[in-house]
Amino acid sequence: MVSEFRKKKLLYLFKIFFDADGSGTITKKDFELTIERIAKAKGWSPGDNMYKLAEKTMLEIWEGMQLKADLNKDGEISSDEWIKLWENFAKDPSSPVDWQAYYCKAIFSIQDASNDGAIDRDEFVSVHSSFGLPKEDANVAFDKVSNGKASISWEDFQKLWQEFFTSEDPNAPGNYIFGNLSF
Ligand SMILES: [Ca+2]
Numbered sequence: 001m002v003s004e005f006r007k008k009k010l011l012y013l014f015k016i017f018f019d020a021d022g023s024g025t026i027t028k029k030d031f032e033l034t035i036e037r038i039a040k041a042k043g044w045s046p047g048d049n050m051y052k053l054a055e056k057t058m059l060e061i062w063e064g065m066q067l068k069a070d071l072n073k074d075g076e077i078s079s080d081e082w083i084k085l086w087e088n089f090a091k092d093p094s095s096p097v098d099w100q101a102y103y104c105k106a107i108f109s110i111q112d113a114s115n116d117g118a119i120d121r122d123e124f125v126s127v128h129s130s131f132g133l134p135k136e137d138a139n140v141a142f143d144k145v146s147n148g149k150a151s152i153s154w155e156d157f158q159k160l161w162q163e164f165f166t167s168e169d170p171n172a173p174g175n176y177i178f179g180n181l182s183f
């Protein structure tokens with residue numbers, strides 16, 4: 001069983017980052033909207049290589065996720081299916097399946113705008129505010145996840161990411177990796 005605390009984290013992620021059109025389920029359309037949203041934040045046009053790459057990666061994530069999560073095969077991932085998906089991940093978090101590893105890497109790459117292998121405060125705040133989060137909150141969230149460092153390395157990020165999905169500790173820095181403060 002997934003604890004209420006972890007359920008809260010998972011449903012936050014579902015609502016803010018995945019169900020982009022607010023329909024209550026995750027579908028391919030949500031991924032298409034997210035690609036547009038990221039492209040807008042980054043200033044990419046549909047013909048750009050970066051746009052095409054992001055599109056390819058996001059659609060691969062959707063396909064992998066759908067395969068694992070859409071248990072009743074209706075083309076949508078419901079919130080219950082979503083929680084089950086991460087329940088399975090938490091049983092063996094050191095072995096993420098392909099799309100989970102992709103997803104982790106994609107989120108890191110999207111935030112690392114300067115492509116120097118680390119996410120600094122400006123990068124973190126800019127991506128989260130493009131998803132509608134208040135800038136002040138994103139700044140506080142960065143303080144928590146960076147733990148006094150100027151930036152988050154890829155190694156730090158993977159650890160924080162895993163913490164978000166598996167940790168029952170309300171003080172775990174990884175709880176804040178998607179910018180929310182209110183768990
Ligand atoms: Ca949706």
Ligand SMILES: [Ca+2]
Pocket residue numbers: 069070071072073074075076077078081
């Ligand atoms: Ca379904």
